[in-house]
């Protein structure tokens with residue numbers, strides 16, 4: 577039998593929160609202990625009294641349902657999902673979402689769509705925010721269940737977008753990006769989330785999605801520089817280094833397919849690294865500026881420009897070429913400026929801005 581892991585989805589009702597933690601073999605132990613008196617179903621006697629002599633730890637109900645490909649089971653308000661380790665696309669298509677739409681909770685087979693539908697109805701009817709907790713051991717199927725929940729909420733709350741991509745589309749499209757940067761192969765799961773995620777889907781008064789926020793928690797930072805075999809680093813690093821036959825550029829409204837040989841792929845990788853680093857540097861400067869604070873009402877200022885000096889190597893980088901050109905221009909202007917008795921700093925600042933603009937545009 578395939579390995580079975582289980583994830584649990586708990587739906588809080590409008591006035592209380594259900595929190596829980598599901599581990600295989602523990603649920604039965606919490607209800608039955610060795611020595612308990614129990615009723616046992618019997619084909620002849622109907623019910624017989626019995627005594628628990630041994631607990632072998634198998635959740636019989638989940639096991640027999642799993643054998644019939646029934647991977648979802650309710651226990652009260654809680655949905656238990658047993659990882660099937662195979663795709664059942666018919667369980668998650670538009671037709672299935674239509675069936676669960678507005679159906680009474682418990683009327684249809686247990687499903688994440690039913691949990692999402694109940695939460696949506698409670699939010700609409702009682703005007704109270706809801707939360708769905710997805711919990712379970714690594715590899716149990718929490719991320720897959722979360723995607724089904726989000727798929728259904730997007731289906732219920734989605735509104736047609738006149739132009740551009742709708743909020744619901746963007747929420748669903750954020751999954752592959754976050755997984756590329758936040759998921760990695762571990763011993764237990766080839767696509768293990770190495771961060772916690774709280775997706776807040778906001779609705780307007782008509783129950784339509786009006787916005788969303790993704791809050792992440794405790795990204796496993798150590799993985800970036802420390803991994804043990806056979807685990808891997810974050811997927812994005814392998815995606816960056818891989819040279820697919822064609823890795824497609826998506827632009828607004830269309831996608832362009834371009835063949836990249838390993839050399840071109842390496843150039844793209846290096847360009848990305850440069851951009852990421854320079855954005856990080858800008859971000860640092862912005863942080864410093866916002867912590868110092870600026871006076872928006874100030875009408876006068878003294879600017880002091882300090883750019884790096886000109887230099888000439890055997891092979892000059894593009895930035896070196898730019899800085900040499902700018903230094904040359906600055907000196908020309910300095911001479912003109914002093915001759916014409918203009919204020920030198922003002923012109924220098926303009927040039928500095930132009931220089932920045934030029935470099936940014938060129939990169």
Ligand SMILES: Nc1ncnc2c1ncn2[C@@H]1O[C@H](COP(=O)(O)OP(=O)(O)OP(=O)(O)O)[C@@H](O)[C@H]1O
Nearest residue numbers: 659662663714715716717718719720765767768769
């Ligand atoms: N409902 C499902 N249908 C098909 N495959 C599933 C389903 N649930 C889980 N899987 C399979 O199991 C793998 C692990 O599931 P998932 O990544 O959701 O686990 P997880 O509980 O989020 O793990 P982690 O805590 O490590 O992130 C998935 O990549 C997928 O192959």
